[in-house]
Amino acid sequence: MNDPATTASGDPIISLSGITKTFNGGAVRAVDDVSLDVERGDVYGVIGYSGAGKSTLVRVINALELPDSGRVVVDGRDVTAAGQGELREIRRDIGMIFQHFNLFNARTVAANIGYPLKLAKWPKKKRAERVAELLDFVGIADKAKRYPTQLSGGQKQRVGIARALATSPAVLLADEATSALDPETTREVLDLLRRINRELGVTIVLITHSMSVVQHLCNKVAVMEGGRIVERGAVYDVLARPEHPATRRFIASALADKPSEAVTDRLRRSHAGRLIVVSLRADGTDSFDLSALGVPASVVYGAITEVEERPFGSLTLELRGSADENRAAIERLREYADVRDLGDGDEAAPATGKAGN
Amino acid sequence: MNDPATTASGDPIISLSGITKTFNGGAVRAVDDVSLDVERGDVYGVIGYSGAGKSTLVRVINALELPDSGRVVVDGRDVTAAGQGELREIRRDIGMIFQHFNLFNARTVAANIGYPLKLAKWPKKKRAERVAELLDFVGIADKAKRYPTQLSGGQKQRVGIARALATSPAVLLADEATSALDPETTREVLDLLRRINRELGVTIVLITHSMSVVQHLCNKVAVMEGGRIVERGAVYDVLARPEHPATRRFIASALADKPSEAVTDRLRRSHAGRLIVVSLRADGTDSFDLSALGVPASVVYGAITEVEERPFGSLTLELRGSADENRAAIERLREYADVRDLGDGDEAAPATGKAGN
Amino acid sequence: MLPMVNQWDSDRYTPKLIEAVQETLQMVSLTLLIGGLLGLALGVIVFATRKGGIFANRPVNALVNVLINFIRPIPFIIFLAAIRPLTQAVMGTGLGTEAMIFPMTIVCTVATARIVEQNLVATDPGVIEAGIAMGASRLHVLMRVVVPEALGPLVLGYAFLFVGVVDMSAMAGIIGGGGLGAFAIQWGYQRYNDLVTWVAVGIIIVMVQVVQFIGNAIARKLLRR
């Protein structure tokens, strides 16, 4: 399960070892003996179903939850051994953004962003400069004097992000930072997080329910279930070779590249040829030669997208050669890609056309 | 702009004609002279940016807003001319589900669902039967005695839907019914709405910000901007031949089948061959023969999905023939599909491989 | 200055105390029952007629608001005296424990109205919309949807009011009424008998604690978690 890319020898900026956290006097094991290293510059996704322990695990990092056992080291400082005062210091170096933004409604946008600077006792003038810079960076310079209730969801989250970035923390924790946003706004916020990682070198730990967020933003991912990390590693590797059923379900929901049973049935009805699902391999062979198929063929379903900037996904092809030709084509394809054979389509159906409504 | 599929001669169950609605004494024209017919059995998507007038338009249908001018007829009854008592009658035949569910927290799940039946003066026993049936239909039979605060978002929306369906209305209005839900739950709820339409024949008018919701669920769509419907028609037609810029933007955000500029840049860096974007046509030619390309080629990006159960989308191909061969291949492709030529990739980059992180 | 005659003359005080407890319970429960209901109605009216409300009506809203703001600030002792002729007309007597119930009910009504209004304003407007969309009448939505939704905080509000009503009832002695407050004042405070004062006050305190406790429990249950 331990992928070499994650348990790197390098320089983990966050290192959790043997973390256990229970609630209700031990009745609930929210996090169960979890170890995790996050390297400098990672965008580490933590994914899992509700109640898996994601929030608890991440909140242990900045000591919003104190673990029952285990050790947390962030940027060389032992969080689990820190006193109240030191904890506050450490927390100032860890930015956090929240699902429901948690902005201070009584303060203007500028004052929200300036709050952590005030805590860090920045002089007023430097504070104003930094706030202006941040407002600019997240693209809401014109909203400085507004109050949070006057902003849209996406704008609110931008304020949340700017506030979390104010003290230039090395680490940013995001607990479902986009779950309260609509799809377009989600994309904007994810783009912003990507910029923060790329341009500012901030390490990001990001909790999400959505594999497509992982796919678009993260380089590593940990899948949690029942308080444990059941799968982890580089996103491309995990997507390409999921081992745990939970991981598979998440991938299916995110990519929608493989036809579901219902879709397969419909495809069968509308396509008479042989249907096959061709998946790109993670081994560097990022594609296969379409012209080498040797039989008439068309793409009827599927998606190829970028994961960590490499093509990833699968296509469903209809092969319209003779049975033997199709079999030969499949053999050839298998040299480049994984092929799942769905068999022949329903001959009764028309070759193309709409299944009536 | 008027698509023949929409202004059908048939039997519109909802007919809006010349609806105008202003607020603040005319200062805000929320809906501006809109006419719209919804036919029996339609799942009609209404899409548009915030403030476009979607909610106002839909709320006019069950007279939650009274239009300044225009006429609303639902199932043969003139809503705009109805008195208070008749309005209540009409509203009982129009189900409505809400973004924030709007459940009665003081009532159990069963009592929430039974409320419209109580209003319709159903006898107690019949009411209980109907509630049981509905709980079963939406798949939360075990939650009958719970209170809404004890449910997850998806479960809450199921209650909302069951409540809206209680009196077997012919029409269901949904104002951002999935905007408050996470992606998986959204999919579940959309599946449920699809079932309602298919199995119960309920006409659905559905407001959304997300084109992918339209694409997965609706057969017709109206795109609103500034209080007007700027584009409308069968979903497949609108997706395939968007005329209005707003529509195009929505489609791009939903399908992610066409590479963005950033993606194109990255593709160019990692692929040396000629990059072309091949879009399926809406004219029935739902695919093209891959084997007929005649040059070595692979799919590097794109998505083919079902819209109204027909394949829809585009693929980005890398053609790796000589310049002439590639040109010839593009010519041939143009007979079957729309092709956008992105030119040659960046020669300096390796043919495959990962653009560093 | 410590009083000297601090003693519990049981023959004299015990029956009076028992009677006082009954009188307080009678005054307070009737006042809360009637004033609580009328206040609920008045509060619902203020809520419903406010700008943007379900029965938005500026004149009615202004009238009720002025009425509430007019009555609340009058020192209760003055209100009690001022309204006596009306009390007599309505209750058949201007005297004693029963006569207290009328002015107490009026003050309780206006105070309740404010608290009800505040709690109703805090309910989710979405449920109103849902009710209307389902074809419920506006009155039905108000009484059968909005009020039940606010019941949890309303119960807390009523528990809060209970203290105020008990406090008012202590003035009963002014018009010859009884109850624990009057007992504490007339037999304890005015006669410098601290024991009597604190026995009566102690019972009031216990009563209030019990009601607050029950109120909290009910509210917790109504708020479901």
Place this chain on the structure above:
Amino acid sequence: MLPMVNQWDSDRYTPKLIEAVQETLQMVSLTLLIGGLLGLALGVIVFATRKGGIFANRPVNALVNVLINFIRPIPFIIFLAAIRPLTQAVMGTGLGTEAMIFPMTIVCTVATARIVEQNLVATDPGVIEAGIAMGASRLHVLMRVVVPEALGPLVLGYAFLFVGVVDMSAMAGIIGGGGLGAFAIQWGYQRYNDLVTWVAVGIIIVMVQVVQFIGNAIARKLLRR
């Protein structure tokens, strides 16, 4: 029953009335200022020490709660007398308008504490978390984040309290204090001079309306929108 000698003896009453207005303003504003601040502190303590609170502490919470629930139900007239020795020790006098401020402040403090607690409980716990996560101390989060967040409803709460404090101040006459309430009672009610009574009460009503109006306006502004 029309009074016959109800008249405004201007030479006598007008200067008294002006003085009474000043005294009421003095008593009420000092009480609200001190009691409002102490009550804010006490309310913050109850809020912070409750179960799951930021300084969760069962014994402290229980103690403060019992204290509040103990003082609130005591009829004010009895409380006034009971606390007199303490008043004298603290204020240097047990008599007059100044001496009123002490018991009024205590009652105002506990009433404020309840209202503050209720409003703080209603604030979004997310902002507390955000403050802590940013490395603010718990005290800082309480006073500089939670309290400002609740300021809108708090102002409304204080406006509501204003009525209560004005009401209490009407008892000042008992210990030789002044103010509008005492003026109304001593020169109006006790002498059966209805005109005097209602002039004074009228000013109280106007005062309350003005404060409520200002409170509403401030709250609206603080609630932003």
Place this chain on the structure above:
Amino acid sequence: ATTTTTEAAAGTFTAPGDADKGGKDNPVKIGVVGSSGPQWDTFEKDANAAGIYVDLVDFSDYQQPNPQLAAGQLDLNQFQHILFLAQYNNESGEKLAAIGSTAIYPLGLYSEKYKSVAEIPQGAQVAVPNDGTNQARALGVLQSAGLITLKSGTGALVATPDDVDTAASKVVVTPVAADQTARSLGDKQIAAAIVNNDYVTDTGLEPSDAIAKDDPSADSAKPFINIWAAREADADNPVYLKLIEIAQSADVEADLQDNSGGTAVIVHETPANLATYLADAEAQLTNK
């Protein structure tokens, strides 16, 4: 000073039937303030023995028994002196009648710090009741004791603290509620206090401790005769007159005297005299 009127009435008295006023089902409602005195128990017992049933309604302050009587809620009240009733009649426009007398209670000045009036230092504070009539009377006591000087022309029955000539006075008066004057004796800054008879013993003071008081037998004390009040129309009601007769019996008066620590001066005045005193008081109050 007994009269023949009440005795004459007594001779012809027949007890009321159950439903008549004073009968079992229609007791005579009497407003009192502080029904704790033993004389009231004796009074009620004796009245019952005479076949008259009474209902004592106890009020906590002086303000309500008169309006309640005027409004027909009470049949009689007995708590006030003539001056207090005069003020009520004047202000309310009602015409309540004084139909019987009980006693005059001297109003005393008490101190915990000083043994005599002479010891009270210049500029000291003295607490006085704050209700109009008791206040006026208290100022009279202080004036007689030489502690204050009232401005010339001040009517004795209407004096208020405004009428004190502060420059010429030795002490400063501090008005507080009548039931609070005794309590204020403990206050550091209070040198002495005027305490009404009702509170003297409760406080632990002895009526004999008074370092100054007014003279209940003086003519000037006439307005302070405590009276039975009734609506004018009921002035001759035989049942009420019978009750007054019972109240004036030796039995009841012994208890009353006991309760006052022996300081009360029993008064039996004719209604006619009482009416005269009342009219005088009313006139004095309006002329002031």
